[in-house]
Structures are given as C-alpha cells and as structure tokens.
Amino acid sequence: MKKIINFLTFIIKIVKPPQFFAWKTGIIISFLIWVIALFAVGELKNILAFLSWLFLIIGTVWFAVENPLMVSGISISSWLPGGLICIFMFGSLSNQIPSIALVIWPTASGAIAVMREFVQPGAKFKIPPPRVCQKLLILFLSHVLISCWLQFNFFIQNWLQRYPSLLADDFSKSTFVVKIEVLSKANSRGAVILNSMESLLKTQINEKPWSEVEKWRINASKNIQILGEQAKKQLPSVEENAMWKFGEVFLPSNSGYNLELLVKWQGLGSMPDGYHLKKSCKIIPVSRLAPTRPERLRTTFREQRKDIRSTKSRFVRRGGFPATAASTPAELAAPSSVTLSQVQCGPVSDRINGQPKIAKP
C-alpha cells in the first residue's frame, strides 16, 4: 500500500507542471479532452478531438521552444511539433498520411525552431538582433531546402508510377538518382505483356486445324496488333501502356512457322533508341489420328443440333451437313490423320538495345 502511494506521488511529481503556464499543462489538458472525447458521440466528439489536437500541438511547441535539444546549433525537438502539425493539417482529412504532409514537415519544424528566438520568457514577443536574424534565416532556409528535396523525391516516385517499366532500367549514368534494390529485381512490364500475348495466341491458334493457321497468317501483323492491345487491357492502366508497341517476325521454317513476338519501347530510358523484348514461338503442324467414324458422327450430330438451336428453327437446316460429314467413302473407311497446329513458346528475352529490324518474308 505504501509502495503504491509512493509510486503515485512519484508519478504526480513527474506529471505536475511547475507552474500553471507550462508545456505540461497543454499536454495534460489535451489528454483529458481526449479521454472525454472517447465517451462523446456525434459532432461533439469531432470538436473535442480537434481541441485535443490543438492543445497537444500547443504543448509540444511550447516544449520545443522551452528546451531545444541542440545538436550542433540545430534544435532537434522542433521536429516533433512540426510533424504533429503536418499530421493534424493534412492527415485528418484521410486516414493515410499524404506526401504533402511529409514535404511540409521540415519547413514547419524550421519555422518552429526559428520561432524560439522570437519568444522571450514570459511569452513576450521580441525581435532578435540583426546578427541572430541572419543566422535564423539560414537555419530556416536550410529546412526549406530539405522540403524541396523531399518534394523532388515525390516527383520521381510520381514518374515511376506513371512509367513503372523504368524501374527495370539502368540508372548508373544519372547524376541525380541512385537505384536501391533490396532482395529483388524489377521487371519490365513488357515481359508481362508478352506472356499474356502468348496465352492469347494459344487460345486463337493452338490445337486448331492447320487451315486456320494459314488463314491467320495472312493477316498476321494485324492480328498481332490486336493481340497486343488485348494483352495491354489485362494490365492495370497506367500512362506508359500507350508507349508499348508491337511487332512480329513471321518466317516459314522447315516444319511450320517461326513466330517472334516483339514488344517495343521507345522514348524513355537509358537506351536512346529504346529497346525491345522478344519471345520466340514455333507453330508446327502435328498430325493426329482422326476420330473414328462413330465419334465423328456423334460430333457432327451435336454440331447440327447446335446449329438448329441457334437458328431457332426446327425445319430449316442451314448449310446442310458440315464438310466433314460429306467426305468420301474411302476416308470414312480408313482411320485417317488430321493436322492440328501446336504452339510452343520460349521464355521472354532480356532487353535488347535498339529497335528490331523487321524482315518482311
């Protein structure tokens, strides 16, 4: 019991302000108002929270003015109320601390550090002598300069959000920035685009009759452009999406075709002529045993039913039998083979300097 009383008196001794006008008073008032605000409801709660913030800021500013922790002539303690003011001004709007609060922070702290010289004990205003004024100006300006650097940093982050593929680039030539990589590497989004192009390509011409591939080949470059636009739509839309361009190299090989999917990037980055990424694919004909006759009949029957359903007419048989059904008796007799296409793709290449030279076959 005695121990508890001793402890309480110790706490009171610490907490109790030496006089009525002291920084501790402000913080105690702030704390009390906050406790009240916990039980308040509605509009009153907001007002009390506001008052609590206000007294907290007054208390900390007072603290910073009264006992600055000086480190080589610069008061450190002004950074606390400076930060509180910034959170109060900009953070209360949304729960997240916006970048502007961080940018203003050094300036606010500088202002508080300077303010210290303008206040005399007893809360009187005074103008310091010119010699000190000059020093204060330099102190304040250097704080503002730190704010400028922070703002510059946010500028760069903004660029990287607009053009995320820049992160994969090489920053070693820059005189402004350094790249920091911890345990991971950034990838160019071109690789993502190429991979989704591959899967889209497979849905179009993988495991399809060879004649479809031939048909697709005639409009290959246009088809690739469409593929690319579709692939871009699957990505989160940022400004850089418009900068990715597509190309292809379509060459016949001894079996089937070699298709190189290309994504090209130009305009920004360490390479003046831009770069491109490449993914090589092979489209080869594979002969499969054609389905046996009953199976084939079943499929034709199914197709016909589908056909009929789609026209919504029981009597009209459009197009007659499909071509497969109207085959020669010889084909029906022997199990023949059907050539299907098969698409095989390799991995995405590294960034290749310059723009690709597209060889027209």
Added chain:
Amino acid sequence: MLVTVLPLRAVMFQLLFLLIAISVEAFIIQQKMILTRRVSIQYAASLNLLSTILGWLIFFFLHPLLPLDWQKQLINFILFGHFATKSGLPLVIIFFDLGLFTLLIFLLILVIEFIALELLMNLKSISKDAQFNGQIISQSDSGEKKSVRRENIDHYLERNKSKSLFIANVYSQTLILIVSFLIQKI
C-alpha cells in the same frame, strides 16, 4: 522486396555545389564590399540557399505545365543522364539550347540574388560597414557639397554591390559548371 529510386546523388551534389558557391562568393564579396568574413559568409549562404529554393519551386511549378515531349526529355535527363535525341535534330542545336538554358539559369539566379541582397540590406542595414566605406570615399573627395557627396556614396555603393555580386556569381557558376562537367565525364 524493395526496388526504388532515390535522389541521393542530387542531394549530395547540391550540397557540394552550395558549398562551392558559398565559399567562392563569400570570398569575393568580402574582398569587394569590405565586409567582415562572418557577415560575407552569412550573406553568401542565405543568397545561395534562397536562389536554390526558388529554383526548385520554379521547377516544381513548371514541370507539370511543360508539353509531354519536353517532360519526357527532362525525365530522361534526370533519371538516365542523357537527352533522347530525336533523329532529326542536329547536335549543334541541342548544344545551343543547352547553352541558352544555362545562361538563362545564370541570369535567373543573378536576378534573384540581387533582389534578395537588396532585401537583406534593407532588413538589417549594414550601417557600420557602409559608414566605414563612406569615410574612405569622403576622404578622397572632401571638396564637394554634403548632399552631392552622399548621393555619390550611395551610387558608388550601389554600383559596387551589383558589380561584386555579378563577379562573384560568374566565378562560382563557372566553377560549378566545370565541376559538373568533370562529374559527367567520370
């Protein structure tokens, strides 16, 4: 886990350039304007800090307003240290543009520093030094009327001030230019 780009080099080089500029300008101001070393260093420091900050502010306000192509050029320069040359543009024009740009920045800094110095001197007049300066001149031409002399002194001080600030800036900016070229080469 974390990939980011921080402008640490910019901060480092800015500190270096500020130190160069402040030391050179303080030395020249001290020589030309007959001030104490402490005062001249303080002047040089506050002038340079102010012009740097105003330069940043101009950059922050102008960059979003620039046409997109220029913005990209600037991003290229800041992040990758080169201007993406459009194939049509000859190199001479680019160098000419760069030179013009440098001159513009130099003039801008000069104007800002002139105005700032004027304000500083009004704010806390360096009366002691001015009187000291005036005495020297009044000794040399003591025959004239008082009012005329006063005007002459003011005029002399004014010219001396702008001239010394100009010379100080030329020296410091040239040095900074040389250093930045060396940095680019290395």
